[in-house]
Amino acid sequence: MALLDPADRAARGLATEAEVTARPSNTPATLLEESWRDFVFAEVWTRPGLPRRPRFLVAIASAVTCGLENSQIDDFVRGALTTQALSLAELREAALHLAVYAGWGNGGKLDRAVTRVADELGLPPATVPPVCPEPWDPAVRSQRGHDEFAQVMTFPPGPPSTPYLEGINNFVFGEMWCRRGLDEPSRRWITLVGVCESGAEIPIRSHIHAAMASGNCSPEEMREFCLQYGTHAGWPKASRIQSVVLEMTDKVAKGLPWHG
Structure with missing residues (x-):
């Protein structure tokens, strides 16, 4: 049986860390730092089942919502920009999308990290359209939200009968999901981190099902997501998410809805 060389793994981890963070890799000083080099970077980030772009999105959103230090969030943002993954x-x-699914405080935390790294790299300000630049017809926005929800979630919404549901229909789907500055699959990965961190059963199950039923995320990518997410959120949270992913993979394959 072939043996794996720890020195090779360490070298691969240092090289991957340098690429992912766009800075010189750090020689570990503690056992925990060794695990970042030898497992997170050397093994997880080099797996082929999830491309770099979604890995960056999951890592960035998870770093913000799972309490990583600002320097670690900055590392992933810098890596995404420097490698042109994002x-x-x-x-x-x-940052706007994360605000919706993880709270405006977390969205602001990411937005500030993006500003820090952009300043560090000397980048000019990004050109992005305003959230809503022109007057709108409330009925048109409501219908747009209804239609976008049906496309994104793969089932029609109910009537927006409460202020909370009005917010989902009018802003979340009527304005934010309609923005084309970030593609739908990318929005999925940020959404998945947000709903997984929430611990809320219905959003977790419905969004995991919709991610695959829409064709935005493959079952293989969803299984890899559980591992990437677990390195930030911890194995207990990721274990719960994996069980839902496996259940919803079966439901999607059989053409069944997420509930029932």
Whole structure:
């Protein structure tokens, strides 16, 4: 049986860390730092089942919502920009999207990280359209939200009968999901981190189902998501998410809805 060389793994981890963070890799000083080099960077980030763009989105959103230090958030933002996995404009859109699914405080935390890194790299301000630049017809926005919800979630919404549901229909789907500065699959990964961190059963189940039923995310990518998410959120949270992913993979394959 072939043996794996720890020195090779360490070298791969240092090289991957340098690429992912766009800074010189750090020689570990503690056992925990060794695990970042030898497992998170050397093994997880080099797996082929999830492309770099979604890995960056999951890592950035998870770093913000799971309490990583500002320097670690900055590392992933810098890496995404430097490798051109994401543009500055896309990261501004990502901050808005994260605000919806993880709270405006977390969205602001990401937005500030993007500003810090953009200043560090000397980037000019991103050109992004305003949230809503012109007067609108409330009925048109409501219908747009209804239609966007049906496309994104793969089932029609109910009537917006409460202020909360009006907010989902009018802003979340009527304005934010309609923005084309960030593609739909990318929005999925940010959404998944937000709903997974929420611990809310219905959003977790419905969004995991919709991610695959829409064709935005493959079952293989969703399984890899659980591992990438677990490195930030911890194995207990990721274990719960994996069980839902496996259940919803079966439902999607059989053409069944997420509930029932």
